[in-house]
Amino acid sequence: MEDIEILRYPIGKFDHGKPVSFEEIKQQVEAIDQLPIKLTELVGKWGDDRLDTPYRPGGWTVRQLVHHVADSHINAYVRTKLALTEDNPTIKPYEEGEWAKLPDSTLDIAPSLVILRNLHQRWVVLLSGLTHEDLQRTYYHPDSKRSVPLSEVIGSYAWHGEHHYQHVYRLAVRNGWTETNEQD
Structure with a gap:
């Protein structure tokens, strides 16, 4: 069994506040x-047995x-x-663990994969058009009690996506599911 910290953070924890270049x-x-x-390429054709497998014990x-x-x-x-449209707005945190227990979390994954594709298309167009000045705009996160610049937000969500992708990919590797994406 792998170390639980590796299973939880397969690419390490995100480094908040780290300066990043425009590149x-x-x-x-x-x-x-x-x-x-x-x-979608990894899990899009998986059946319920795989989809209902926790990516780690207790996960x-x-x-x-x-x-x-x-x-x-x-x-x-x-x-x-x-x-981008308000001066350091206070964002609304949410209880992600509670959201994961709501009835829509039992749906097929296709709607969420479609949402991600379409949402990311819009988000990437928005992010690609940001100037250096835009990247310094912030929102206030009441949980961390700090203002977060968009330059950090972008890095955080690039990390977040890869973090969860690696959870699933490494589960597939551990279970021998990488030869085919189709359910056995």
């Missing part, structure tokens, strides 16, 4: 753009995780637009 931000936007494609199922990514990125998109 790094462009790479992060590209990662945001590619996430729905990668995730969410793949199904819950896919729905969570859609929920989280919807919030991130709205927060991005708020930061």
